[in-house]
Each structure stands twice: as C-alpha cells, then as structure tokens.
Amino acid sequence: MSRTSTWTWKQIRTAAITQATAQGITNCPLCRTWLDYEHQGLPNSPEVDHIIPHAQGGLDDINNTRVICRTCNRRLGGKHGNAKQRRNQAMKTFQPKTPKTSFNW
Numbered sequence: 001m002s003r004t005s006t007w008t009w010k011q012i013r014t015a016a017i018t019q020a021t022a023q024g025i026t027n028c029p030l031c032r033t034w035l036d037y038e039h040q041g042l043p044n045s046p047e048v049d050h051i052i053p054h055a056q057g058g059l060d061d062i063n064n065t066r067v068i069c070r071t072c073n074r075r076l077g078g079k080h081g082n083a084k085q086r087r088n089q090a091m092k093t094f095q096p097k098t099p100k101t102s103f104n105w
C-alpha cells in the first residue's frame, strides 16, 4: 500500500457525496441530470469521480473529487471500475482489421 493519506477511497466517496449534498448539488455538473442520492446503481445515481485522473497524477483526495452521475462516470471510463472488466471490454471493441487507421506509426 502506498497511499499518501489514511483515507480509503470508500471514505472519500462517502465524504464527497456528503459534501455534495451539503452544498446542495442536485444535478450532474456534466449532463445536468438530476442525481438520485437515495438509490445506487441507477443511471442517475451519484458517483464520485477524480477531477484529475490517477493516470495524470491525481490523488485519492476529497479535493480531487467531484460528484457526477453514473452515466457520465461510465462514459468517462469508470476509473474506479473493475480493471479486468475494462480490459475485456477493450478486447471486444478492438478491431484488428483496421490497422492502417488505428496504428499509424
């Protein structure tokens, strides 16, 4: 484990959602969908996203989070999703028959 803070992502998620409700954020800042704080797993359920992705050096810190809807989170790649699942999805969408446009190096 090499986390810089003692907070787990789960704690950060909870805190971020609590903060969002306290701030009166009722809609997704990206698509303006109304966020359903009562339910999880719906297209408009609130999910916590990194403002700066891990890949770009973003930290697991509440200051680096924002609450967006599940649909937008999925669209952005679900950075906290299952890596294996994402890889499988990438394999499915990978099209080896178009090497000239996809791999132009």
Ligand SMILES: [Zn+2]
Residues within 6 Å of the ligand: 028, 029, 030, 031, 032, 033, 068, 069, 070, 071, 072, 073
């Ligand atoms: Zn959205």
